[in-house]
Amino acid sequence: EEGRCLARDIGSADPERMTPGKLASAVKDACLPAGIKIEVIEDTLLTDYPLLSAVARASMPVERHRPCVVRLSWSGTGD
Numbered sequence: 001e002e003g004r005c006l007a008r009d010i011g012s013a014d015p016e017r018m019t020p021g022k023l024a025s026a027v028k029d030a031c032l033p034a035g036i037k038i039e040v041i042e043d044t045l046l047t048d049y050p051l052l053s054a055v056a057r058a059s060m061p062v063e064r065h066r067p068c069v070v071r072l073s074w075s076g077t078g079d
Contacts, residue, residue: 023070027070038071
């Protein structure tokens with residue numbers, strides 16, 4: 001249920017309220033207590049994610065709308 005609520009909150013908010021940085025923070029706040037490793041990638045988008053960079057090039061100059069990639073890793077047992 002918590003995952004569904006998180007997905008609803010981050011997926012249905014308007015872009016001014018749920019910017020990429022705020023989305024990354026919300027995911028961190030929700031996942032770190034569960035032991036999920038989180039990596040937020042912002043600095044290497046041009047080299048590591050060229051297609052994302054091409055699509056998001058218009059939002060790059062606006063600080064609050066700069067894209068980021070949130071990578072989640074789980075290495076637990078699944079209990």
